[in-house]
Amino acid sequence: xxxxxxxxxxxxxxxxxxxxxxxxxxxxxxxxxxxxxxxxxxxxxxxxxxxxxxxxxxxxxxxxxxxxxxxxxxxxxxxxxxxxxxxxxxxxxxxxxxxxxxxxxxxxxxxxxxxxxxxxxxxxxxxxxxxxxxxxxxxxxxxxxxxxxxxxxxxxxxxxxxxxxxxxxxxxxxxxxxxxxxxxxxxxxxxxxxxxxxxxxxxxxxxxxxxxxxxxxxxxxxxxxxxxxxxxxxxxxxxxxxxxxxxxxxxxxxxxxxxxxxxxxxxxxxxxxxxxxxxxxxxxxxxxxxxxxxxxxxxxxxxxxxxxxxxxxxxxxxxxxxxxxxxxxxxxxxxxxxxxxxxxxxxxxxxxxxxxxxxxxxxxxxxxxxxxxxxxxxxxxxxxxxxxxxxxxxxxxxxxxxxxxxxxxxxxxxxxxxxxxxxxxxxxxxxxxxxxxxxxxxxxxxxxxxxxxxxxxxxxxxxxxxxxxxxxxxxxxxxxxxxxxxxxx
Ligand code: MSP
Numbered sequence: 437x438x439x440x441x442x443x444x445x446x447x448x449x450x451x452x453x454x455x456x457x458x459x460x461x462x463x464x465x466x467x468x469x470x471x472x473x474x475x476x477x478x479x480x481x482x483x484x485x486x487x488x489x490x491x492x493x494x495x496x497x498x499x500x501x502x503x504x505x506x507x508x509x510x511x512x513x514x515x516x517x518x519x520x521x522x523x524x525x526x527x528x529x530x531x532x533x534x535x536x537x538x539x540x541x542x543x544x545x546x547x548x549x550x551x552x553x554x555x556x557x558x559x560x561x562x563x564x565x566x567x568x569x570x571x572x573x574x575x576x577x578x579x580x581x582x583x584x585x586x587x588x589x590x591x592x593x594x595x596x597x598x599x600x601x602x603x604x605x606x607x608x609x610x611x612x613x614x615x616x617x618x619x620x621x622x623x624x625x626x627x628x629x630x631x632x633x634x635x636x637x638x639x640x641x642x643x644x645x646x647x648x649x650x651x652x653x654x655x656x657x658x659x660x661x662x663x664x665x666x667x668x669x670x671x672x673x674x675x676x677x678x679x680x681x682x683x684x685x686x687x688x689x690x691x692x693x694x695x696x697x698x699x700x701x702x703x704x705x706x707x708x709x710x711x712x713x714x715x716x717x718x719x720x721x722x723x724x725x726x727x728x729x730x731x732x733x734x735x736x737x738x739x740x741x742x743x744x745x746x747x748x749x750x751x752x753x754x755x756x757x758x759x760x761x762x763x764x765x766x767x768x769x770x771x772x773x774x775x776x777x778x779x780x781x782x783x784x785x786x787x788x789x790x791x792x793x794x795x796x797x798x799x800x801x802x803x804x805x806x807x808x809x810x811x812x813x814x815x816x817x818x819x820x821x822x823x824x825x826x827x828x829x830x831x832x833x834x835x836x837x838x839x840x841x842x843x844x845x846x847x848x849x850x851x852x853x854x855x856x857x858x859x860x861x862x863x864x865x866x867x868x869x870x871x872x873x874x875x876x877x878x879x880x881x882x883x884x885x886x887x888x889x890x891x892x893x894x895x896x897x898x899x900x901x902x903x904x905x906x907x908x909x910x911x912x913x914x915x916x917x918x919x920x921x922x923x924x925x
Contacts, residue, residue: 447483448690449475452698453490453535453673456516457497460523461745462776463699463731463738466764470728470833471697472529473765476889477828486690488677489524490535491517492670494653494663496570509652513538523748528757528892535677537654537669545676546654546669553716558604564644567593573666575644588701600644601656603668608712612636615711615721623707624726624831625771628700632707640708671710674722693722700727726831729773738776746776758891759785759925765833765890789925792844793883797898797923799851800876803869807860813867813874818843821886828889837890840883847879877902894925 451471454464468489475487493513502512521534535542553559566575571589575596585592613636616622616629623629645668646656653663672680674693679686698706706725714721732738738745751760763781766788768774804810820839827836854872859865884898901923 444482444484446486446690446694447475447478448486448678448693448695449478449488450674450677450693450696451489452702453492453537453670454520455495455497456491456493456513456520457495457501458745459516460520460748461738462733462748462751462764463745465524465527465748465760466731467697467699467728468524468529468531469527469761469764470770470831472527472531473761473828473833473889474695474697474831475530476892477825480889481825484689485532486678487531488533488535488674489529489531490533490673490677491520491537492666492673493517493536493538494666494669495573496650496652496666497573499652500570510538526752526757527748527761533677535673537673539676541679541682542669542673542676543654544682545680546664546672547657548681549672549675549713549717550657550664550668552718553603553713556716556718558607558716559601559645560604562600562602562642562644563598564600564602565595565597568596569593598648600648601646601659601662602642603645603713603716604642605709605712605716606641608715609636609640611715612708612711616707619723621724622721623703624724627771628703628707628727632703635704636708640704640712643709667705667709668713671705671713674710675719692720695724695726696722697726697728699730701730703727726771728771728831729768731768731774731776733775734777735775746778751778751781755781755785756893756925758894759789762789762837762891766837768834770831770833785925788841792841792848794923794925796844796847796851796876797880797901800873800880801901801923803851803856804873804877807856807869808866808873811870812877813870815871815874815878817875817878817882819882821882824886833890836886840886843879843883847876851876891925898923 449471451468454460471487471489475485478485498513498516499509502509505512517536524531524534550559567577567581568574569576569586569589569591571586571591576586576593580586581593613633616633616636620626620629623632645665646659646662647653647665648662650663653666654669656662656664674696675687675691676682678690680691696706696710703725706727711721730737733746748760760781763784764776767776767780767784804812820843824836824839827833827839850872854868856869856872859869859872880898881902884895884902887895
């Protein structure tokens with residue numbers, strides 16, 4: 437008889453793939469950190485996780501940036517893609533694959549996808565005339581402009597007139613609206629749903645998906661000289677990243693995605709164009725598109741093309757990765773817009789991390805060792821892990837962190853009111869100190885476990901210093917005698 441182990445449930449999460457015309461800024465790292473926290477959390481919950489990120493390399497912006505630097509486009513883009521990958525890795529981001537749209541597998545997937553949609557009769561030839569913003573990689577209408585300029589990139593769009601192929605997206609409008617109605621979780625947070633429904637009802641229609649005479653892009657299989665429109669190509673990364681057309685087992689295991697995590701600025705592409713493309717290709721739709729907010733830096737909009745982007749690597753010179761990961765998720769309510777400032781980062785580092793958490797660990801370790809030789813009582817405390825993890829699964833990171841910090845506040849207050857250093861002076865005080873420090877021990881352990889996905893490195897160090905099995909019995913020493921008196925993040 438053959439026994440089969442039950443298969444673990446799967447969880448597939450993606451970030452946008454990033455343009456490589458410049459280095460990453462903190463906004464890009466922000467999205468990828470949030471995805472990483474979710475990926476780590478689901479791994480802890482024993483899911484078979486696939487976490488995909490990568491670079492969107494066929495944008496004209498990349499070629500332009502190469503030209504400005506008098507570099508060969510391919511060479512520049514290869515170098516930038518490596519920089520992106522390394523920067524993201526240096527933030528302890530555990531993606532399973534870094535997909536590049538210039539890779540042969542991705543090109544194969546795009547060709548396969550294009551042919552499927554074409555066979556379906558959803559691609560036709562038409563003439564296109566419009567205003568194209570290279571920053572957005574999108575046609576804009578007069579209505580979108582302010583002072584004749586794109587409001588996001590502050591540049592005048594180009595007039596383009598050409599014969600293109602169109603994708604018959606209008607055919608899927610009703611199916612899409614019905615899907616959104618039947619699956620209220622499809623567009624998250626819920627507050628973004630109305631805006632998208634309104635867009636699909638009133639503005640979403642057939643879209644030009646090829647460009648004439650571009651040297652940079654995936655060639656249209658049956659139209660030499662033309663290339664596929666960068667968004668039609670880029671969205672397909674969510675399929676090519678898990679082996680569409682190359683590794684059917686992997687593809688069927690992970691598709692549909694459980695969540696596409698994006699910034700709100702690219703919601704239209706993900707909530708309208710992408711699902712319409714999937715319907716045309718007879719593929720299931722992702723379970724959720726979660727669009728988070730944007731943050732400003734010191735009150736100003738941040739962007740590569742606006743020139744005020746903070747280099748995440750500069751922050752790393754002063755603070756550890758864990759500090760930055762904690763800060764962005766605690767400071768900005770995920771899903772909403774917020775502001776990033778180095779001043780707030782310093783404040784939160786000093787108050788929340790060094791003071792509330794770090795001092796608690798150091799105080800506890802010192803007292804347990806000094807007063808009890810590491811032996812604390814095994815007592816019950818109020819655990820926070822399950823509730824906090826549930827909040828994180830709903831992308832409510834700051835609420836989850838608040839719960840944990842409430843426990844730290846409780847623990848610090850409890851130590852102050854019980855005063856173990858005074859109990860230590862009493863002949864009968866030992867049992868009480870064991871109980872007090874036992875409660876602190878289990879609170880710290882529960883909190884550090886909860887924080888593993890957000891602050892993986894420091895949480896693991898806290899857990900190591902608490903080495904749990906040694907305190908199960910009061911008679912056994914809690915710590916190997918090592919110096920944990922100053923806990924640094
Ligand atoms: N290449 C497209 C996405 C294609 S996905 C199939 C693109 N790239 S991008 O380089 O411009 O990255 C945009 C993403 O970066 C946003 O969706 C968001 O996730 C992140 N952010 C960029 N600036 C940001 C802020 N100021 N604040 C928060 N996130 C930001 O669009």
